[in-house]
Amino acid sequence: MKDTDVRQGTLALMVLKTLDVLGPLHGYGIARRIEQISGDLLTVNQGTLYPVLLKLEQEGSIASEWGASENNRKARFYRLTRQGRKQLQTEARSWEQTAAIIERFFAVKGEDVK
Amino acid sequence: MSLWRELARGLRGLINRPAADRDIADEVEQYVDEAAASFEARGLSPEEARRAALRELGSVTAVREQVRAYGWENIVETTLADVGYAARRLRRYPIHALVAALTLALGIGASTAIFSAVNPVLFQPLPYPDPQRLMLIWDGQGGSRLDVTFGTYRELIARNRSFNAMAVMRPMQPTLAGVAEPERLDGEYVSADYFRVLGVRPALGRDFEAADDPPYDPNGPFVAIVSDTLWRRRFNADPTLVGRQILLNDIPVTVIGIMPTGFENVLSPQSEIWSTLRYDPALPFNGREWGHHLRLVARVRPEIDLDRASHELQEIAKAQLPDFERPQWASLQDGFIAHSLQDELTRSVRPALVAIVGAVILLLTIACVNVTNLLLAQGASRRGELSVRTALGASRARIIRQLLAETLLLASIGGALGIVLAHTTVDALVALSPPGLPRSNAIVVDRTVLAFTAGLTTVIGLLVGLLPALNGFRASGPGGAPQQSTRIASGHQLTRRCLVVVQVALALVLLVAAGLLLRSVQRLFAMPPGFDPTERLTMQVQVAGQRFRDAETSHRFFDSVLEAVRQVPGVTAAAFTSQLPLSGDEEAYGVHFESTPPAAAEEDPSAYRYAVSPGYFAAMGIPLRTGRALDSHDGAGAPLVAVINESFARRRLPGLNPIGQRLHIGPNSGPWFTVVGVVGDVTQTSLAVTRSDAVYLTAPQWRFTDNARWLVVRSQADAAALAPAIRRAIAAIDRNQPIIRVATMEERVRASAADRRFALLLFEAFATTALILAAIGTYSLLSGSVTERTREMGVRSALGASRLDIVALVFRQGLTLTGLGIGIGLGGAAVASRALVTLLFGVTRLDSATYAGVATLLLLVSILACAMPAWRAARVRPSVALRFE
Numbered sequence: 001m002k003d004t005d006v007r008q009g010t011l012a013l014m015v016l017k018t019l020d021v022l023g024p025l026h027g028y029g030i031a032r033r034i035e036q037i038s039g040d041l042l043t044v045n046q047g048t049l050y051p052v053l054l055k056l057e058q059e060g061s062i063a064s065e066w067g068a069s070e071n072n073r074k075a076r077f078y079r080l081t082r083q084g085r086k087q088l089q090t091e092a093r094s095w096e097q098t099a100a101i102i103e104r105f106f107a108v109k110g111e112d113v114k
Numbered sequence: 115m116s117l118w119r120e121l122a123r124g125l126r127g128l129i130n131r132p133a134a135d136r137d138i139a140d141e142v143e144q145y146v147d148e149a150a151a152s153f154e155a156r157g158l159s160p161e162e163a164r165r166a167a168l169r170e171l172g173s174v175t176a177v178r179e180q181v182r183a184y185g186w187e188n189i190v191e192t193t194l195a196d197v198g199y200a201a202r203r204l205r206r207y208p209i210h211a212l213v214a215a216l217t218l219a220l221g222i223g224a225s226t227a228i229f230s231a232v233n234p235v236l237f238q239p240l241p242y243p244d245p246q247r248l249m250l251i252w253d254g255q256g257g258s259r260l261d262v263t264f265g266t267y268r269e270l271i272a273r274n275r276s277f278n279a280m281a282v283m284r285p286m287q288p289t290l291a292g293v294a295e296p297e298r299l300d301g302e303y304v305s306a307d308y309f310r311v312l313g314v315r316p317a318l319g320r321d322f323e324a325a326d327d328p329p330y331d332p333n334g335p336f337v338a339i340v341s342d343t344l345w346r347r348r349f350n351a352d353p354t355l356v357g358r359q360i361l362l363n364d365i366p367v368t369v370i371g372i373m374p375t376g377f378e379n380v381l382s383p384q385s386e387i388w389s390t391l392r393y394d395p396a397l398p399f400n401g402r403e404w405g406h407h408l409r410l411v412a413r414v415r416p417e418i419d420l421d422r423a424s425h426e427l428q429e430i431a432k433a434q435l436p437d438f439e440r441p442q443w444a445s446l447q448d449g450f451i452a453h454s455l456q457d458e459l460t461r462s463v464r465p466a467l468v469a470i471v472g473a474v475i476l477l478l479t480i481a482c483v484n485v486t487n488l489l490l491a492q493g494a495s496r497r498g499e500l501s502v503r504t505a506l507g508a509s510r511a512r513i514i515r516q517l518l519a520e521t522l523l524l525a526s527i528g529g530a531l532g533i534v535l536a537h538t539t540v541d542a543l544v545a546l547s548p549p550g551l552p553r554s555n556a557i558v559v560d561r562t563v564l565a566f567t568a569g570l571t572t573v574i575g576l577l578v579g580l581l582p583a584l585n586g587f588r589a590s591g592p593g594g595a596p597q598q599s600t601r602i603a604s605g606h607q608l609t610r611r612c613l614v615v616v617q618v619a620l621a622l623v624l625l626v627a628a629g630l631l632l633r634s635v636q637r638l639f640a641m642p643p644g645f646d647p648t649e650r651l652t653m654q655v656q657v658a659g660q661r662f663r664d665a666e667t668s669h670r671f672f673d674s675v676l677e678a679v680r681q682v683p684g685v686t687a688a689a690f691t692s693q694l695p696l697s698g699d700e701e702a703y704g705v706h707f708e709s710t711p712p713a714a715a716e717e718d719p720s721a722y723r724y725a726v727s728p729g730y731f732a733a734m735g736i737p738l739r740t741g742r743a744l745d746s747h748d749g750a751g752a753p754l755v756a757v758i759n760e761s762f763a764r765r766r767l768p769g770l771n772p773i774g775q776r777l778h779i780g781p782n783s784g785p786w787f788t789v790v791g792v793v794g795d796v797t798q799t800s801l802a803v804t805r806s807d808a809v810y811l812t813a814p815q816w817r818f819t820d821n822a823r824w825l826v827v828r829s830q831a832d833a834a835a836l837a838p839a840i841r842r843a844i845a846a847i848d849r850n851q852p853i854i855r856v857a858t859m860e861e862r863v864r865a866s867a868a869d870r871r872f873a874l875l876l877f878e879a880f881a882t883t884a885l886i887l888a889a890i891g892t893y894s895l896l897s898g899s900v901t902e903r904t905r906e907m908g909v910r911s912a913l914g915a916s917r918l919d920i921v922a923l924v925f926r927q928g929l930t931l932t933g934l935g936i937g938i939g940l941g942g943a944a945v946a947s948r949a950l951v952t953l954l955f956g957v958t959r960l961d962s963a964t965y966a967g968v969a970t971l972l973l974l975v976s977i978l979a980c981a982m983p984a985w986r987a988a989r990v991r992p993s994v995a996l997r998f999e
Contacts (some may be wrong), residue, residue: 026144026148027141027144027145028144028145028148029148030150031145032152046141046142046145047171050138050141067146069144071147071148072153073148074140074142074144075141075144075148076137076140076141076144076775
């Protein structure tokens with residue numbers, strides 16, 4: 001796995017958070033936002049993003065409808081549903097927990113275990 | 115919920131594909147537009163912006179494909195696309211596809227037909243409730259299976275604790291009179307519990323009750339149960355038949371029940387009518403109650419296992435009680451032989467069937483190997499295509515999936531053709547099957563068989579496709595440039611060579627088996643039957659009805675038949691016998707010679723009893739060794755005389771002159787017969803059984819009257835053609851007496867080896883197919899190899915190799931493989947032939963002549979298979995070769 005690739009589960013969380021923060025957004029907007037937040041460490045394109053969007057939509061976390069983009073193009077806008085918001089909260093919490101645990105592990109220095 | 119939504123979305127996508135596609139296309143397009151707009155905002159020109167956006171995205175089509183690969187509906191779609199592509203490819207190489215599909219059809223068809231034949235015998239349970247609890251019980255006298263006596267049956271009923279119910283039966287062949295022609299039926303006399311033991315009840319009317327089976331009384335009343343087929347055929351399915359009387363052998367019999375449709379009577383499949391046995395429970399020692407002629411079937415209690423039940427039987431046999439007196443010939447000293455009904459039914463045919471199943475598996479394997487080989491050969495030529503696909507981004511799994519779709523499609527076509535083939539051959543198979551094959555009426559291509567074939571086809575499709583698919587993928591990997599295929603002899607050649615070796619080896623195993631069987635059958639027919647089978651017509655003539663209750667009338671009828679038959683033009687001799695060699699009859703009696711000390715009486719042998727008319731030996735061509743034949747003076751009032759066969763005399767009367775010796779036939783309380791002559795040995799049951807002891811006497815001197823007798827007619831030429839004239843002659847005397855089982859003696863000799871001939875026929879068919887497939891395999895390999903090495907051949911001939919050198923090159927390649935295959939096959943055959951042992955006769959399973967002959971045949975065929983490619987190779991001109999690419 002290249003380091004610019006994103007795991008699907010992680011990407012789903014990023015999508016949810018993006019929609020939570022920015023409100024309804026189309027695919028390109030989501031991709032750019034994720035790249036922007038990551039400081040261009042991640043590249044996301046339609047091929048990786050679309051399956052995640054489809055999956056989230058099936059799970060009912062997001063919903064979509066066609067609308068007009070800022071460039072006045074017909075675009076599909078994705079928005080967070082109530083269920084999605086709940087999912088985001090649960091996943092954010094578990095992610096924070098995981099991150100905290102991992103952090104503590106790395107914080108342990110050699111002499112601490114002696 | 116989510117599953118439902120997923121399904122609905124997938125279906126929507128499938129049904130409204132264009133709309134779904136447009137949706138995706140729109141979204142991808144919009145994505146590109148947005149990206150382009152953002153590049154434009156950074157100062158690029160519109161064209162440059164768009165190009166940059168596309169560069170960033172990669173191929174729009176690729177992205178769309180990637181997006182489309184999501185969801186189950188897309189898997190369905192790509193699969194359909196794979197199948198469509200596979201179909202187009204098969205159509206593009208029709209000959210190749212045809213050969214492959216036909217090869218598979220042969221393998222699958224043969225397997226399906228054989229499976230449908232062996233399924234009811236070897237695998238399906240019998241069509242009764244709890245069939246595994248049914249047992250067949252024999253008197254184990256002398257270690258062989260002997261029918262039980264009624265007396266033994268009564269003792270077992272009274273003493274056993276392991277069985278729910280027991281029943282005995284014996285065949286009957288009554289003549290049914292009616293509006294139409296009199297018809298001779300097959301049926302059984304049964305004890306009242308017969309159908310209860312089987313667990314089947316009549317569909318109409320009632321079952322037999324104990325009251326229906328009293329001791330025999332000529333005035334009846336008689337009752338019968340008829341089969342569904344008889345009810346429909348003779349009585350137009352009239353339900354009022356129950357309670358009505360029909361005329362059986364001129365005796366009124368009341369029909370009390372009709373068996374259900376589809377009732378299968380495995381113990382006597384031809385039976386259409388059943389009546390009660392009516393034996394005397396007082397069990398007089400000189401009556402039929404102590405004759406060994408009943409089959410005993412029993413149902414074991416649910417809580418008892420079969421071994422325990424069998425054990426109890428042995429205990430009963432050992433411990434004789436004063437309440438149950440036994441005559442000396444039914445002393446049960448050797449215990450019982452008891453096994454499950456299913457095992458007993460299939461016992462005689464199991465070895466042949468297992469061997470045949472083995473053969474068909476070999477054939478199927480050869481067919482699969484052959485098709486694999488064909489696909490590999492084609493794989494070489496499509497390496498270019500696969501390389502291109504890989505270069506365009508097809509994944510390994512995707513390529514393998516597509517290649518498997520092709521072989522699965524091929525296998526499906528082969529399977530469909532195979533089912534058609536099986537359907538058409540299965541009837542022929544049943545017609546050819548030996549008469550001993552149980553449940554042959556249950557042999558059909560049914561749902562089980564179709565499920566088997568479907569499963570087999572899938573497995574074959576995957577197996578056959580696996581090697582070529584893996585090979586194809588390897589070849590399509592990096593470096594497998596499209597143009598290399600004509601220059602290098604690559605790894606797949608090695609695989610293909612191994613496959614050809616396997617094929618040759620398997621074909622050799624089948625050929626050896628067929629060869630051994632062929633020699634067995636030849637040896638068998640070379641056995642002297644003891645009589646002269648040429649130009650002898652035989653048929654069974656029966657008398658039935660009130661008129662013939664009197665023995666005199668019966669004898670007179672047969673005498674006048676003989677007179678009339680002798681008048682028929684073309685007839686040179688005619689005689690009657692109570693049982694005919696190789697007819698399936700087996701009626702034997704214990705024979706006690708006066709010269710044998712009483713102490714040795716327990717070892718008295720049993721011999722076949724023939725009640726014959728004077729002139730029987732001449733009519734059959736049985737040679738007289740010493741003494742005289744039976745003649746017309748040996749009538750009812752004359753001294754009792756007998757003729758025995760020579761090996762019997764040699765063994766039982768060593769050092770004595772057999773003429774003048776006296777013997778008992780059956781119970782020792784009977785009268786003495788004096789031996790007046792000795793004839794040659796005659797085979798009674800089968801050509802393979804060399805020793806059958808015989809006692810011949812005249813019909814009037816025997817204590818019972820045989821109402822069914824075999825007529826033997828000898829003619830100068832074409833005995834079979836005499837049948838109508840003889841029928842007419844007998845009908846002129848009494849047109850109501852049925853004539854049955856008409857066949858020439860030569861036909862009987864052939865039929866007596868039916869099981870071996872059946873196995874031989876199938877093995878010959880399989881082995882021939884295997885030989886052809888092996889030849890095709892070798893040919894296609896060499897031919898492919900010559901094509902690939904055209905350049906090499908050209909270079910060789912340019913460098914001065916003669917045509918002979920090149921021919922030798924090809925032959926060396928081909929014959930090395932064949933030689934290897936033959937070597938491995940000989941080893942395999944030596945092991946596999948163990949399964950054939952019971953079918954062999956007069957040859958050992960390692961018969962060197964057979965092995966050598968078969969190896970030579972295979973070698974010759976493979977030389978033929980090499981010749982064509984070698985000839986082509988020899989004609990390669992250097993100039994052509996150098997321009998080949």
